[in-house]
Amino acid sequence: MRKLLSLLLIVMLTVGLFAGCAKTEEQTPADSTNGTEANTAAAAEGKTLRIAVDVDLPSMDQDVATDGLSFEAIAATIEGLYSLDAAGNLIPAIATDYEVSEDGLTYTFHLRDANWSNGTPVTANDFVFSWRRLVDPAMASEYSFIAEVAGVANAAAITAGEKPTTELGVQATDDKTLVVTLDRTVPYFLSLTAFVTFFPLNEAFVTEKGADYALSPEALLSNGPFKMVEWNKGYGFKLEKNATYYDADAVKIAGLDYRVMKDPQTSALQFDANELDVVKLTAELVDNYKDNAAFANIEASYVWYMSLNNDDPIFSNVNARKALQHAVNKDNIVANILNDGSTVANFIVPTGLATGPDGKDFRETSKNDYALYDVAEAQKYWETAKQELGITETTIEILFDDAETVKKMAEFIQAELETNLPGLTVSLKAQPKKNRLELMREHDFQVGITRWGPDYADPLTYLELFLTGSSSNTPNYANATYDELVKSSSTTLSADAEGRWAAMKEAEDLLLADDAVIAPLYQAGYSYLINTKVTGIEPHAIGTPFIYKNVSIAE
Amino acid sequence: MIKYIGRRLLIAFVTLLTIMTLLFILLEFMPGSPFNDEKLSESQRELLNEKYGLNDPIPVRYKTFMVNVLTKGDFGVSYAIEKNAEVSNIIDKRLPLSIRFGLQALALGSVVGIILAAIAALNKNTIWDTMTTGFSVLGISIPSYVFALGLSYFLGYKLTKATGHQYFPMTFDIYQPWKSSILPTIALSMFVIATVARFMRTELVEVIGSDFVLLAEAKGLNSRKIITRHAMRNALIPVVTVLGPLTVSLMTGSLVIERVFGIPGIGDLLVTAISVNDFNIIIAVSFYYSIFYIIMQLFIDILYGIIDPRIRVAKGGQS
């Protein structure tokens, strides 16, 4: 009996095993037929661009998304009032042109005839709905502050729940005319209309889908060059050419095929095997591909810096902070550790971010030597600091998160500081990113390695960080003069282009030279492998990382 | 037997509740909220916490959480990985894949492992024995990601390049789910092979040296029959003990294999969720992990009684 039972059990187990397998098998052929259909359909119209990404797509909802990949995917499917060309200039998209009132407070946009992928026309009301949704406290959009940055009337009060969303300074006078009222002049307002959160949404559709909106391809509408056809969460997603796009003739490829690959070495191999067209390289892999024709460096606007906690007993001393600014050989970080086209940063407002009234880049006309590597200088400051603090030796802790190049960079900085600053011992504290942010927000650290990416094309996106009491002011810097300078450039001086430019330069000088609040490290760049047959990928430093509308793939 | 299983199931349920409560408490200790990006101001954080109910007092949240999980299998929504998507949906998509890979690796690993062990035990202290030992040592001393990447590189990339025909896809591909699962399965099964071979050999050697096998030999049974009928069965106990938890960890996904082969499983999901404080996903993955674990434990205890009649746990464990 027992024997029989055991036999039965073993049989059941094996059958169970294979049944388990068989079950999954049943599901997959269905998928695969879908896939091949999609493939053949795509093959008929042209080629698909195959892109490797290292994270899952977090969201397709423009009021929920906060990251580059989401922005990129949303911008490939939806177009806003304006878009950017390859050089980063504004080009008309859904808006054909605009008028601005003399006081610079009222913008009137005229919209073209365009349709959503379900056939309904894109109207001015789509913008009104979307903008109101952005600032709605019930939506709690993480990017709602951008409406306030853009100066849209009443944005701050609405987000704070003090006024209803209908009070927002945006109106549709008719289906094709959108009027935006600002509560101050904002020099960079137009450039923000190309930002994802200001894109239109079809009210009827979004309301109908409710909580399911943007969670699956079926719950998405497109008015842009591509539309989402497949979203295999965790695996990848597919965008296909949108036939109802007003400029569909300009789209030369059949679609975009994103694949989530978390191991950079596998994706590089896949590139070699011609299974992928666009692959991001890590520092370690660059050496292998530096001379490859497909190798490309892309500049970004992220600036990495060491935040020096001004509340800390040691770093409350300005000379200690200055010592740190000068003690790290940043050329080595850029050349050896990152190796990916990043450049040394001796400033906080990055290169290529904003163009001034004189038509020149902010950096071109500002000082670029705030935190030069200079051991003698560093040691001089360090000796003064030690005297002032009454110490001969001390230990400091560097806080960073566990991303890979950051760990290596932290190890490098540790060695540099210990060698260059006598009497200094450095310990390293790695924490998961969310906890690192929490510690820095609470000012519970000494030195923190962190970064900032721009939200809009103006130096303010960096300078506002260090306003007294700002939540992103991790060093807890408090200087009334600095506050005054920064605030004036978005209030009293907002109409005076040259005056505010000068004020912002002065603020940066105060921040980095006089008060040495932070120690900038480098401005990020990325290395990519891009199939040599592919042309027309447009990288952008702000907002949407890549625009794929004009991509073409040679035979 | 039925009464016993019923009682065990009841205990299992209580265990599960305890685990869920513990998890809930542990996550309370997790510093940092899912909403603490550099860009967020205090008031925005407040809004987000309010929206997702993170501001409610702990007992209220505990109650809502338990009720939702137990009555609807609802773990709430993801905060970061797939924002606002139902966690149960995310898991539903990924779990079958992880289970499939886990079971494939388990099946392959056990079969190969048992064969290797039998070869080694029957040829004790010969070159065969040394070779299988060497193989299983290799299996546990080479880090799985090195092995996985090696497979992908040599069998996926190099072989395709050399022959012009793709025998093994380099990465997992949902459009050819079987062909592309060969390499990940092999990579995943290495550890199983090593473990099974090692334990099984030790046991087999012991069993073969014991009196009842001698008796069987004396009865004139051939060695194959001895191995399969008598020795194997006795040697299975410790193997089953080790395989139980191993199966659970196999089925709940292997981070490394998933990353190298680009498989959307739940191993990677858990690690990512922990690093971005996506609490609901952490709890949900842990929940499934616990369930698997408890079921496996129950299963093993019953299996003991069947494999080895001397163990009478099945009668309620009064012995």
Next chain:
Amino acid sequence: MEKPTIGNDTRFERIMTSDAFQRDVVYEGISFWKDVFLRFKANRGAVIGMILIIFITFMAFVGPMMNEHTYKSKVDNHINLPPRVPVVENLGIFDGERAGKNVYLDKGLDDVYYWFGTDNLGRDLWTRTWVGTRVSIYIALLAVVIDMFIGMGYGLVSGYLGGGVDTVMQRFIEILSGIPNLVIVTLFVIILNPGILSISLALVITGWIGMSRVVRSQVLKLKELDFILASKTMGAPTATLLIQDLLPNIFGQVIIMSMFSVPNAIFYESFLAFIGLGLQPPLASLGVLINDGYKSILVYPHIILPPVIVLALLMLSFNLLADGLRDSFDPKMKQQ
């Protein structure tokens, strides 16, 4: 056994006259431990394993002192150098060449030798490998100790006492292992900061469960056997029963299991490093080194090789040793 002569009885003729058969072999009374030692000594594999472990441990302490580099000192223009060893380089191996070019000479480093090469930061891999070995050996020892004391003790008690005690103890294990390790370890790292201490604690909390389970299942199997019953009937106290009767019989499995927990612990640590929760850099373990090396395995394979080889040797010798110990401890092996 046989005594050929039976008294003075003349009815029987003595046919076996050879002395050899008359001599009674008297075994020297040897203690259990001496017996174990003797059998261990006779096992060549085990001895080799032992010697290797001693050698690796020795290198772990002496190796880092054999050149002027420390595990954290870096030289900025010496990054990613392949191995180069004096004298041996003339044989065409370890000559600092990569892809047919001598990297050292290209950089003008004629008199510079790194025996294992350097890593991405320009640190000496020889020193780092041996310092890493030190950490890994510590973790291995810790794992074995935890297994031996907590795991074995728990399993013995749970399995032997059975009944209600067993049920409660097993439920406790179920709850403990029903929570994914990673969640617990992350909490440790966040609350206690990364480092040896958090890793040790993480190992202590869950590392012993597998062992306790194997021991319990063995005890369940053994305790119904006659010799335990006999011992029990003769009034042996529980502790004696457990230690003298049960323990030697399950030692084989225990040794094997604890040898498995060595690589498990070492890899667990490197897994933690993989997800960024490991040791405090720049301190490294073999696991951390393998992880770091893995990132550039396609470009600079020399970085990953030393730690992988040391680790594999360490594993192999632990296994050889384990096999030898198991055979020596097992009372049933006496006859052979």
